[in-house]
Amino acid sequence: MATTSSSVHALRAHELSKRFGATEAVADLSLDVAPGAVFGFLGPNGAGKSTTIRLLLGLLRPTAGTAEVFGVPAADVKRAHRLLAYVPADVALWPSLTGRECLDLLAGVGPGTDLGYRKELLERFALDPDRRARTYSTGNRQKVALVAAFATRAPLLVLDEPTSGLDPLMEREFRACIAEAAARGQTVFLSSHLLAEVQAVCSRVGILRSGRLVEVAGLEELRRLRRMELVADLAAPAPGLQRLAALPEVTGLRWPTPVRLELSLSGPPGAVLRALADADVTRLEVREPSLEEIFLDYYGEVPA
CATH class of the missing domain: 3.40.50.300 (P-loop containing nucleotide triphosphate hydrolases)
Known part of the structure; x- marks a missing residue:
C-alpha cells in the first residue's frame, strides 16, 4: 500500500x-x-x-x-x-x-x-x-x-x-x-x-x-437526530395516557384501537416510559428508524 x-x-x-x-x-x-x-x-x-x-x-x-x-x-x-x-x-x-x-x-x-x-x-x-x-x-x-x-x-x-x-x-x-x-x-x-x-x-x-x-x-448520530417509533399494547384502555401528546418529544400520538398506543418519539424516552409505568402494558416495542426513513425525512417524506 x-x-x-x-x-x-x-x-x-x-x-x-x-x-x-x-x-x-x-x-x-x-x-x-x-x-x-x-x-x-x-x-x-x-x-x-x-x-x-x-x-x-x-x-x-x-x-x-x-x-x-x-x-x-x-x-x-x-x-x-x-x-x-x-x-x-x-x-x-x-x-x-x-x-x-x-x-x-x-x-x-x-x-x-x-x-x-x-x-x-x-x-x-x-x-x-x-x-x-x-x-x-x-x-x-x-x-x-x-x-x-x-x-x-x-x-x-x-x-x-x-x-x-x-x-x-x-x-x-x-x-x-x-x-x-x-x-x-x-x-x-x-x-x-x-x-x-x-x-x-x-x-x-x-x-x-x-x-x-x-x-x-x-x-x-443520524438515528438519534430522527425519531423512534413506540408501540404499546394495553390490557385495558388508559385514558390518562392522552397526556402524552403534551410532551415536546412526542409527535403523532395515535390510537389504532382503544388498547393500542402508537407514537413517534424524538429524544430520550424517559418521560414516556414513566407515563406507561402507570398503565397495564402487555407488550412494548421501540423501533429505531432505518437509514431509508432517515434519508427520506430530509426530503420531507416519511414512508407509509
Whole structure:
C-alpha cells in the first residue's frame, strides 16, 4: 500500500462548487474523510454525487473551492491518482481486450496490485477474465472494475454507484470486500442510493440534496437526530395516557384501537416510559428508524 501521512485526511473538500451555466450542480460543499474510514455518500439521482466525485478526483475543474487527496491537490491528477482506485458509475473498458488484459492495464496505473487476491476475487465474483470486454454485460464490466479496485493496494477506494449491475449474491461479495479493505486500513468512499448497502458497510454518512451537503454524521448520530417509533399494547384502555401528546418529544400520538398506543418519539424516552409505568402494558416495542426513513425525512417524506 502506498505510504501516506496519518495526519492528513484521505479526502478533503473546502467550499467546493460547480456551475454548468445557470445550473448549480454542487454548492459550497465542505467535507473531510478520515484515513481508514468507510464513508457513505447518499443522495438520489441528480443530487450531484457523481459531479462531486469528479471534482474530488480532479476530473472536473471546480467553479470555486478546493479538493485534496491525502494532502495532494486534486488538480494534480498524476500524483493524486497514484493514491486511489476509482470505480465510476458507468464502467467503460477497452472492447478489443480481454478482461484479464484490462485488469493488467489497470494494475499498472496505481501503487500496486495483490495478484493472488485478484485471482481469488475473480472466482468470488464469478468473472471469466478471458472473454473480450465487448462481450461483457453491464454487470460483468462492473465486476472487472471492482476486482481491479479491490485488488489494488491504493490507500483510497472511490466507488460511485458500484453495485448497480450486480445481482444479490454478488452484492454480498461486494460487502465482504469492503470489510476486507477496511481491515487492511484502506479508506472507502462509497457513493450510493442503495440505503441498505450503505447502512450495512459504512461508519459515517453524508447526505447530499440538490448539490448541498445537508448532514454528515455517524449512523448512530443520524438515528438519534430522527425519531423512534413506540408501540404499546394495553390490557385495558388508559385514558390518562392522552397526556402524552403534551410532551415536546412526542409527535403523532395515535390510537389504532382503544388498547393500542402508537407514537413517534424524538429524544430520550424517559418521560414516556414513566407515563406507561402507570398503565397495564402487555407488550412494548421501540423501533429505531432505518437509514431509508432517515434519508427520506430530509426530503420531507416519511414512508407509509
